[in-house]
Structures are given as C-alpha cells and as structure tokens.
Amino acid sequence: MLRKRIIPCLDVADGRVVKGIQFVDIVDAGDPVELASRYAAQGADEICFLDITASSDERRTLLDVVARTAARVNVPLTVGGGVRSVEDMRAVLRAGADKVAVNTAAVRRPDLLKECATTFGRQCVVLAIDARTVSPQSWSVYTHGGRRDAAVDAVGWAELGASLGAGELLVTSMDRDGTKDGYDLDLLSAIRRVVDVPLIASGGAGGAADMVDALSKGHADAVLAASIFHHGEYTVGTLKQELSRAGIAVREESSVTWP
Amino acid sequence: MIGVIDHGAGNLVSITNALTTVGEDSTLVSSSQELADVDAIVLPGVGATGPAMARLQETGLDMALRSWSGPLLGICVGFQLLFDRSDEDHRPCLGVMQGNVSEIAGRPLPHTGWNDVDHTGDPLFSGIPSGETFYFVHSFAPVPRDDEIVIATTHHGDTFVAAARDRNRIGVQFHPERSGASGTRLLANFVSMVRTSRRVA
Numbered sequence: 001m002l003r004k005r006i007i008p009c010l011d012v013a014d015g016r017v018v019k020g021i022q023f024v025d026i027v028d029a030g031d032p033v034e035l036a037s038r039y040a041a042q043g044a045d046e047i048c049f050l051d052i053t054a055s056s057d058e059r060r061t062l063l064d065v066v067a068r069t070a071a072r073v074n075v076p077l078t079v080g081g082g083v084r085s086v087e088d089m090r091a092v093l094r095a096g097a098d099k100v101a102v103n104t105a106a107v108r109r110p111d112l113l114k115e116c117a118t119t120f121g122r123q124c125v126v127l128a129i130d131a132r133t134v135s136p137q138s139w140s141v142y143t144h145g146g147r148r149d150a151a152v153d154a155v156g157w158a159e160l161g162a163s164l165g166a167g168e169l170l171v172t173s174m175d176r177d178g179t180k181d182g183y184d185l186d187l188l189s190a191i192r193r194v195v196d197v198p199l200i201a202s203g204g205a206g207g208a209a210d211m212v213d214a215l216s217k218g219h220a221d222a223v224l225a226a227s228i229f230h231h232g233e234y235t236v237g238t239l240k241q242e243l244s245r246a247g248i249a250v251r252e253e254s255s256v257t258w259p
Numbered sequence: 260m261i262g263v264i265d266h267g268a269g270n271l272v273s274i275t276n277a278l279t280t281v282g283e284d285s286t287l288v289s290s291s292q293e294l295a296d297v298d299a300i301v302l303p304g305v306g307a308t309g310p311a312m313a314r315l316q317e318t319g320l321d322m323a324l325r326s327w328s329g330p331l332l333g334i335c336v337g338f339q340l341l342f343d344r345s346d347e348d349h350r351p352c353l354g355v356m357q358g359n360v361s362e363i364a365g366r367p368l369p370h371t372g373w374n375d376v377d378h379t380g381d382p383l384f385s386g387i388p389s390g391e392t393f394y395f396v397h398s399f400a401p402v403p404r405d406d407e408i409v410i411a412t413t414h415h416g417d418t419f420v421a422a423a424r425d426r427n428r429i430g431v432q433f434h435p436e437r438s439g440a441s442g443t444r445l446l447a448n449f450v451s452m453v454r455t456s457r458r459v460a
Contacts, residue, residue, distance in 0.1 A: 002365075002415055003373045003392060045373055045394075071276050076394055076437045096272035098396065098437060120269060121307035121336065123369040123396045167369045167398075198371045221367055251373040251392050258281075258443040 003251040004215045004243070005045040005222035006236055007078075007200065008229045010035055013053045015065055019178065019226050029230040033068045039229060040073040042236035045251055047073055048170070048200075048224055050101070050128075051081025052145050063095040070096025080128050080170075086115050093120065101126040101170055104143040107150045107157070110164055117165025126200075127166035129154055131187055132174040139187055146174055154187070159194040168198045170224065176204025178227055183210055188218035200224050208234070208242035215248050261453065262288035262297030264320060264337070266311040269304050274334065277436040281447040291323035298460070299330040299453040302337030304434070308360065308399075309348030311336055324353055330427040330453045335397055338423070338430030342401045356425055358403040365416025369398045376421045376433065378411035383422065383429060385448050391441045393421070393433035400432050427456060 010017045010032050017029045029035070036047045049069060051062055070077050079092050080101025089100045100120075106112050106127060116125045130146050131139040131154035139154035158169055171191055173184035183201045192199055198221040201214040205225035214220045228234050240250045263275055265287045278285040278301070285301070288294060302324070315321040324331075333341045340352045345360035352360070363370055373392040378384040400419040403409060411422035413432070422431045429449065435442035 001375065002370065005372050067272065070270075070272050074273075074277065074280075074437060074439055074443060076396070076434070093270050094272070096270055096276075098270055098273070098434070118307065119310055121398075123371065123398060124269070167396075168371060196366045196368060198367045198369065221372065254391060254440050256387050256391060256441045256444050258440045258447065 001249050003045070003249050006043075006211075006239060006243075006250065007046045007048050007222055007224040008035075008039040008044050008236065009048040009050065009202065009224045009226040011050050011052045011226060012062065012065065012081075013051075015062060017230070018052070019230055032065055033072055035230070036069045036077075037072045039236055040075050043240060043251070043253060044075060044236045046076045046078060046222070048078045048101075049080070051079075063091060066092060066095040066097055078126055080126070085112070086119050089116050089120065093124065099124045099126050099168065101128040103128040103130060106161065107141060107143050107152060110160060113161055113164040113166050117167070122165045122167035125166050126168045126170050127158070127161040128170040128172070129158060129161070130172045130174055133184075137186060137190065142174060155190045155194060158191045162195040162197045166197060168200065169195060170200045170202055173203035179204055180206030180227065182206060183214040183218055183220075183223070185213055185218040188214060188220050192219040198222065208239055208246065211239070211243060212246045212248055215243075260297045261285040261299045261301055261450075262294060264300060264302045264324075265289040266306065266314040266320075269306045271303060273436040274301055274303050277443060277446050278450070280443055281450050283450045283453070288320075289318060291319040294323050294327070298457060300324070300327060300332070302331065302333040302340060304334050304337055304436075306336045307347060308336055308339055308345040308352060309350060311340060312348070312350060312352055315340075321353060325355055330449070330456055331429065332449050333430035334436070335432060335434055338432055339399060339401055341428065341430050342403070345399060347399050355428060356401070356403060356408065356423060356430065357405060358401055360399050360401050362398055363400050363415060363417065363419050369396060370415045371396045374413050374415060376411050376413055378422065379409075381410040381422075381424055382452065383410065383424065383445060383448050386444055387441050393435065393438040393441060395433045397432060401430070427452065
C-alpha cells in the first residue's frame with residue numbers, strides 16, 4: 001500500500017532555514033544541510049526545500065545548498081524557488097533535486113508546466129499553489145513568495161496545472177501558514193475533487209491530529225510541515241507513531257541496515 | 260568502474276553519491292567511446308522516455324547499450340528504456356528486454372511515494388525482507404512478455420512489475436538511491452554482482 005508521506009519543509013532565505021507566520025515575521029531556524037540530514041535520519045519520507053526569496057529577489061535557486069543537501073540525504077528532495085524555465089529546472093535537477101516545484105513562473109506562463117513535463121516527465125514537476133481565502137469556498141493564487149495576488153482561482157488553477165503537466169500539487173494555505181490552526185481542509189477537498197495527481201497539504205500544522213485530518217478528511221497524499229519540527233515539538237518519528245495509532249498508513253522504520 | 264549513463268535529463272548526483280556510499284567508483288558516460296573504461300552500467304533515473312531515447316540515439320549509446328554484455332542496472336525510466344517500446348511516447352526503446360511499457364492503473368497518478376516491494380528472493384534483494392518499502396515516482400511501468408524475468412512486484416490500483424532480471428541485466432522501477440537503507444543495501448548487492456563478474460572475467 002502506498003504510504004502517506006511526512007515531508008519536513010525547509011524554507012530557505014540567504015542560505016539559512018527560516019520560518020515565518022502567514023509568510024511574514026521571518027525568524028532563523030538553522031542550517032539547511034544539518035536540518036535536512038536530521039529529519040531524514042528521523043524517518044522523513046521526503047524533504048522539501050523552498051528558496052523563499054528566490055522569486056521576489058529575482059535570484060536563481062542556491063544550487064550549491066541544494067547539492068550539499070542532496071549529497072547528505074538518501075530520501076527524495078523537492079526543491080522550489082526561482083525556477084523560470086526548462087533550463088532552470090534542469091540545473092536544479094542536476095544539482096541533486098528529485099522533483100522541482102514552480103509557482104510564479106507557471107502562473108505567468110502556464111505552458112512552462114507542459115515544457116518541463118515533456119522534457120523531464122511529469123513525475124518531477126510539482127506545482128506549488130499559495131492560496132488565500134477570498135470568501136467561503138473561494139481562494140486566490142498568490143505569487144512572488146506570497147507577496148502578489150495573481151487574481152486567479154486556486155481550484156481552477158490546480159485543475160489546469162495538472163492537465164498541463166504538473167505531476168503533484170503542493171497546496172499551501174496562506175491563511176493558516178505558521179498559525180498551527182490546522183490545514184485548510186475545505187481548500188484541500190475542493191482541489192482533490194478536480195485532480196487525481198498527488199496532493200501535498202501545507203500550511204497550518206499544529207500537531208498530529210491536524211495531519212490525520214488532512215490525510216483523511218482533506219484527502220491529501222502527503223503533509224508538509226515546518227514549525228512543529230523546527231521548534232522540536234515533534235520529531236518525524238514521534239509524529240509517525242501518533243499517525244500510525246490514528247490508523248494512517250505511514251512508512252515504518254526499516255529493519256534493513258547498511259553496512 | 261561503473262559508468263552512469265548521462266542522457267541529459269534528471270538527477271545523476273543521487274546515484275553517483277549512493278555508489279560512492281557502497282564503496283564503488285563511478286563515472287558519468289555520455290558517449291559510446293567512454294564505455295571502454297567501464298565494466299558495469301547504471302542507466303538512471305528521472306526523465307521521460309522520449310527525450311532520453313533521443314539523446315541515446317544522438318550519442319550512439321543506444322547501439323552500445325544494445326550490445327552491452329556486462330552487468331547493467333536500469334532505474335525507473337532507465338528500467339523502462341530496456342523494453343521494446345513505451346506508451347509514454349509511442350516510440351521504440353532499447354529492446355534488450357521483451358515487452359512494452361504501459362501506464363499503471365492506480366490513482367493518484369503519478370504513483371509517488373513509498374510502497375511495498377514483494378520480491379522472489381533474487382540475490383539483488385539479499386538482506387532485504389520481502390514487503391520492504393522503496394520510493395517510487397512514475398506513471399508507467401514495464402509489462403514484460405516473459406513472467407520469468409519478474410523478480411519483484413508492487414501494488415497500486417493493480418499489481419505492476421517493480422523489478423526484473425535477465426541474467427546480468429537488471430531493472431528496478433523504484434529509486435534505490437532515494438530509498439534509505441533498503442535502497443543502499445540493494446545497490447550494494449548490485450555492486451557485489453559486478454565484483455563477482457569481474458572475478459569471473
């Protein structure tokens with residue numbers, strides 16, 4: 001059975017892991033390579049690495065940090081931030097990423113998703129959608145690290161993005177980001193109804209119960225969280241134990257040893 | 260020395276790092292001449308079959324791989340490229356294993372994440388219990404013409420082939436280089452096969 005994935009997220013600015021609340025009030029949370037290695041050792045199913053200032057500062061992703069992170073972890077690595085073209089994506093993949101997330105550039109030019117999927121396969125194209133509530137059951141897409149309202153309906157964009165070539169959706173509720181109030185289950189369910197690609201829930205994780213809700217009621221395939229790991233409230237291992245007790249199928253610690 | 264085929268798309272860092280971890284030197288190979296220096300091949304990884312096959316044809320590596328008789332490990336798309344043709348791009352692949360590559364049945368698709376691999380006890384899985392989880396990220400999988408080459412299966416909607424072996428030609432649909440300790444162990448098993456074939460040679 002395909003396991004539900006737990007994905008620690010490393011928001012990186014200027015080579016350091018940072019974490020904000022509702023995309024602002026950003027504080028330092030450590031070294032990206034060290035944190036990625038620690039979470040992988042704890043049983044993370046994947047590591048997500050978002051260069052959160054790349055797009056707004058018109059900068060390319062910090063490829064050397066990607067390379068050093070990729071060299072230290074033997075679980076998949078998803079990298080986003082500042083990817084604007086097929087060549088940008090190629091550079092991130094060659095630095096050691098397994099999947100690449102795009103947001104701003106795809107909103108500006110949706111065919112980018114098609115071009116990347118044709119070149120690299122849709123399995124490594126992740127569409128990151130930062131969404132803010134407009135009214136009940138209606139969300140708008142934000143770009144440039146949450147700074148600009150693209151005035152695009154998030155559910156419609158999810159459907160179009162998947163049809164163009166996104167092989168996975170990383171859906172972040174900006175309203176919930178960093179609040180620990182739980183994931184936006186209405187947003188997740190609305191998107192799940194229109195796409196059949198894997199769905200990663202992001203924004204609002206306060207604890208294991210929120211993740212259980214996102215993976216069951218929200219129909220997500222994976223949950224992404226940052227604060228609860230960075231602040232040490234949970235290790236990936238203790239979190240998985242709670243999810244498992246709640247009936248969620250997670251990957252257990254392997255009995256295989258190397259060497 | 261293991262040659263890791265560079266077909267222009269995707270992540271080669273992970274597999275070369277993983278081979279280093281299990282104590283084996285590797286070198287990137289992007290032309291058939293460079294194969295002279297290697298005695299085993301890894302055909303990775305991320306990408307789509309069409310562009311990967313086109314790149315192999317441009318460099319002449321397609322013919323070199325067809326006639327390669329040493330140990331060979333295809334990973335994910337590299338596994339799919341070993342078969343006759345793929346529904347992904349409707350074009351011929353290497354055809355060193357018989358059968359076609361088709362979209363898998365399960366949803367969500369792509370099949371992304373950790374899933375159980377049930378194996379037949381082939382030495383490739385030495386030290387790895389059947390049912391251990393490996394990391395997958397793909398929408399297509401080979402359907403071999405001959406069931407006897409199947410050494411592992413996985414279920415997502417329907418049962419599909421997770422690994423196949425025809426003598427020293429091996430393919431896995433999952434990513435051992437991204438599958439934690441189980442994946443590292445599997446690569447170590449492949450490397451010990453390579454070393455055995457060196458002793459015989």
